[in-house]
Amino acid sequence: MGFFRNAFEAIKKGLAKTAEVVGAQFRSLLLGRTLSEELIDEIETRLIAADVGVKAARELVEGLRKEFRSGTVSRGEDALEYLKKSLKARWPAVADSGARAIAVAPTKPTVVLVVGVNGVGKTTSVAKIAKSLKDEGRTVLLAAADTFRAGAVAQLEEWSRRLGIDIVKGKAGADPAAVAFDAADAALARGSDVLLVDTAGRLHTQDNLMRELTKIRNVLAKKIPGAPHEVLLVLDATSGQNAVQQARLFAAAAGVTGIFLAKLDGTARGGIVVAIREELAVPVKLVGVGERPEDVAPFDADRFIEAMFSA
Ligand SMILES: Nc1nc2c(ncn2[C@@H]2O[C@H](COP(=O)(O)OP(=O)(O)O)[C@@H](O)[C@H]2O)c(=O)[nH]1
Numbered sequence: 001m002g003f004f005r006n007a008f009e010a011i012k013k014g015l016a017k018t019a020e021v022v023g024a025q026f027r028s029l030l031l032g033r034t035l036s037e038e039l040i041d042e043i044e045t046r047l048i049a050a051d052v053g054v055k056a057a058r059e060l061v062e063g064l065r066k067e068f069r070s071g072t073v074s075r076g077e078d079a080l081e082y083l084k085k086s087l088k089a090r091w092p093a094v095a096d097s098g099a100r101a102i103a104v105a106p107t108k109p110t111v112v113l114v115v116g117v118n119g120v121g122k123t124t125s126v127a128k129i130a131k132s133l134k135d136e137g138r139t140v141l142l143a144a145a146d147t148f149r150a151g152a153v154a155q156l157e158e159w160s161r162r163l164g165i166d167i168v169k170g171k172a173g174a175d176p177a178a179v180a181f182d183a184a185d186a187a188l189a190r191g192s193d194v195l196l197v198d199t200a201g202r203l204h205t206q207d208n209l210m211r212e213l214t215k216i217r218n219v220l221a222k223k224i225p226g227a228p229h230e231v232l233l234v235l236d237a238t239s240g241q242n243a244v245q246q247a248r249l250f251a252a253a254a255g256v257t258g259i260f261l262a263k264l265d266g267t268a269r270g271g272i273v274v275a276i277r278e279e280l281a282v283p284v285k286l287v288g289v290g291e292r293p294e295d296v297a298p299f300d301a302d303r304f305i306e307a308m309f310s311a
């Protein structure tokens with residue numbers, strides 16, 4: 001699906017805090033300076049502080065040291081360019097780019113299941129995706145399958161009302177798989193282009209949550225061939241390395257196909273996206289850059305790295 005017009009601006013906005021810290025630090029550290037072994041050590045420390053992960057930081061700096069020792073890179077400016085280039089190179093060309101943002105099923109509806117722990121931004125992210133799709137002229141149906149938390153259905157209903165997008169819900173405490181079942185029926189009957197399924201983030205135990213997600217997946221698969229076509233894991237960028245931990249857990253148990261990195265605007269450690277890239281085979285597809293439904297952008301590694309180190 002071809003998402004969002006102002007992608008670069010949105011990523012820049014989302015990375016404003018990161019750029020203020022990471023970008024500003026690296027600029028003052030490197031611009032106008034001559035590279036040295038000590039400076040290279042300092043670069044490693046700051047990369048780790050930006051949350052890119054120890055492994056990525058070490059590899060980047062080893063590469064830079066080699067260039068320095070062979071004399072290819074000697075000025076701070078060139079070191080900064082080297083870092084940007086090497087970071088960008090950690091993403092496969094195009095494969096992860098936002099151009100593809102979300103998978104499209106060969107027949108309607110495309111089913112997108114949204115998962116993640118409590119409070120990371122699932123429901124808000126569902127609203128963002130719904131709005132983007134609607135703005136593109138697609139018909140969307142929302143399924144409120146978080147029947148666990150009091151107020152969760154009401155929250156999605158409020159978005160449904162504000163965005164003018166239909167919703168299927170069950171009563172509080174209803175079986176979420178039953179809601180998914182009804183929603184799949186409704187999406188088929190109406191010929192909706194996309195069915196977006198919001199889920200609960202917390203059940204009594206983690207096993208419980210994973211079992212429930214499996215049940216929802218099975219119900220959707222029975223009704224609609226190939227569904228869910230996309231399982232988006234929402235991660236909270238402000239939770240740092242915790243997010244990486246959650247990603248590992250869900251990727252193993254919930255068949256995650258993509259990551260929605262929410263609250264990028266709330267952190268100065270946007271480098272977390274590098275750590276996620278290193279640790280997981282799952283691509284970051286979308287980023288959340290604020291609380292409004294339009295605060296979303298497709299992830300694009302080149303733009304992201306540029307914005308991260310921008311002034
Ligand atoms: N700043 C900011 N806040 C966000 C973003 N996404 C979600 N939130 C806020 O995070 C809080 C939890 O979001 P919610 O969608 O209810 O999370 P859920 O429990 O996973 O469904 C709400 O106050 C949202 O407004 C984002 O990209 N940026």
Ligand SMILES: [Mg+2]
Nearest residue numbers: 122123146152
């Ligand atoms: Mg929610």
